[in-house]
Amino acid sequence: MSTPTPSLVGIVGLGYVGLPLGLQFARSGVSVLGLDIDSAKVDSINAGQSYIHHIDSDSIREQIDSGRLSASTDFSRVGDCGAVIICVPSPLNKNREPDISYILKTGEAIAPYLHPGMLVVLESTTYPGTTDEDLLGVLEKGSGLVAGKDFHLAFSPEREDPGNPDSRVAKIPKVVGGLSPACLEKATALYGQAIERIVPVSSCRAAEATKLLENIFRSVNIALVNELKIVYAAMGIDVWEVIEAAKTKPFGYMPFYPGPGLGGHCIPIDPFYLTWKAREYGQATRFIELAGEINTSMPQHVVNRVAEALNGVKKPINGSKILLVGLAYKANVDDDRESPTYVLMDLLKASGAEVSYYDPYVPVIRPSREHGHWAGTPSIAWDNETVGSFDVAIISTAHANVDHQELVDWSQLVIDTRNATANCSNRQHVVKA
Structure with a gap:
């Protein structure tokens, strides 16, 4: 029996990672809801206007007109989604230490609207343990659900290469690690709708470490x-x-x-x-x-x-x-x-x-x-x-x-x-x- 795929994918964070990913899902026939606290970005997308140089407005307008892409600042609409992908910043603070506050605040914002069977994927670059410790704790506390049992949790590092005309989201292999085998299966099925090659790894931590290795290299x-x-x-x-x-x-x-x-x-x-x-x-x-x-x-x-x-x-x-x-x-x-x-x-x-x-x-x-x-x-x-x-x-x-x-x-x-x-x-x- 094949794994069911979510009918609506929510993408939190409509920047240089979230917007191209949302467009690729929409081009692949998946309905996408973009979520961002920046109302200017949301308004631009709904108007079919790009605010990122290397993404043309026509590509956004095409998906808006098709009905497969929309954007909102209303995080309660997460409840309508079968999967949510988090693509928010993960900077360093003034002491050059990791600042995962954007990740955790996003987790707190979506947690009340999680429902059984839902998939949550983190794409923000971070240290090993963020997904299965920090984010997991926030999601479980805010939802009352148990990760790996009531809802699925995974990590899949972004691999955007802005400015490279040969870089296409669909063509870049997607590394995916899940909290459990069932979580990995769910995440693999999700990305398989839009990305040509999925590279499964043994855990969220292995996927987090993969991204760090690539950029440390x-x-x-x-x-x-x-x-x-x-x-x-x-x-x-x-x-x-x-x-x-x-x-x-x-x-x-x-x-x-x-x-x-x-x-x-x-x-x-x-x-x-x-x-x-x-x-x-x-x-x-x-x-x-x-x-x-x-x-x-x-x-x-x-x-x-x-x-x-x-x-x-x-x-x-x-x-x-x-x-x-x-x-x-x-x-x-x-x-x-x-x-x-x-x-x-x-x-x-x-x-x-x-x-x-x-x-x-x-x-x-x-x-x-x-x-x-x-x-x-x-x-x-x-x-x-x-x-x-x-x-x-x-x-x-x-x-x-x-x-x-x-x-x-x-x-x-x-x-x-x-x-x-x-x-x-x-x-x-x-x-x-």
Whole structure:
């Protein structure tokens, strides 16, 4: 006998993870209810309008018109759902410790509306034990039901890759871990409606650990090339040339690229979830922590290179006009969470510089917990006169729709942290960092 699939799927959190997932379920013929405390997002979806750059409004409007997608701020409607997927933020607090408050508050909000046979899946990245300890406790307390007996509980890590045109939700294998074999079966059946390949693992904790491994792998390897960038530069060797040559090896090597620091909601954060949890078990994570230290030090390295370059033209940072080109944390997206550009802006401003930015995807800096002091700051105009008025331009994110040849032609001095000017002409005033 096959496992019945829920007739209505609720997705809590309509951001960079929840919205693409909801659209994929809807495209697959599943009815989806999007839930969010942000009424602006809910109103936009119901109006068929996208608020995420790489998701076009037509794709939302198509599913709204089909009747398979709707959005609401009313969490009592969870009671109408056969399954609820939680896709809310899981940041670090000011002490760089895990903050699972969004997860727990979501659990508290949906718990009164759980019903027997229902499935709850957490997708937010977190430490092993969050699902079967913390979230489970909140759901059982608020519902009076028992997880694994009255309702099903599972964890399935998100694998979104914003800005990558080859990344499709349906094509990315979905790791799933359940509280019990029945929970795993239920979750596998749910995702099997929308995702081509499901990868079951033995437990929620194994699934949580899988996500951490994936992003720690990236963090460690980015730290390696960031360190090599500095070492090779001291030897007069261009690390970008070395990487391009190394990646021609068809086995045993995967290219990673240096930059001005780590950004986004995963790689700068996820490793610290494991290092924090490991201490509970008396385990040290020296390798991971060292990688974190190297990556965290990169913005200061860039500032040092800026100071050296300005000194070369007899100017100090103090009083200089400095332009940051690219505010989003990665190329071709509008997501500026944890962007190293903000760290650069803060460091440069603290050194007395007059700081501005240009980013076609972020016309105005939005309010946030971490960088609220920059909220409301607009992107500059992209023209010869404006760009040329700055003492130095720093390429911190290399968007494809930014003409870096124009930047080189218009600027007095360019600091390139992304190798974006490699194919530009007239590079005598370009400095790599």
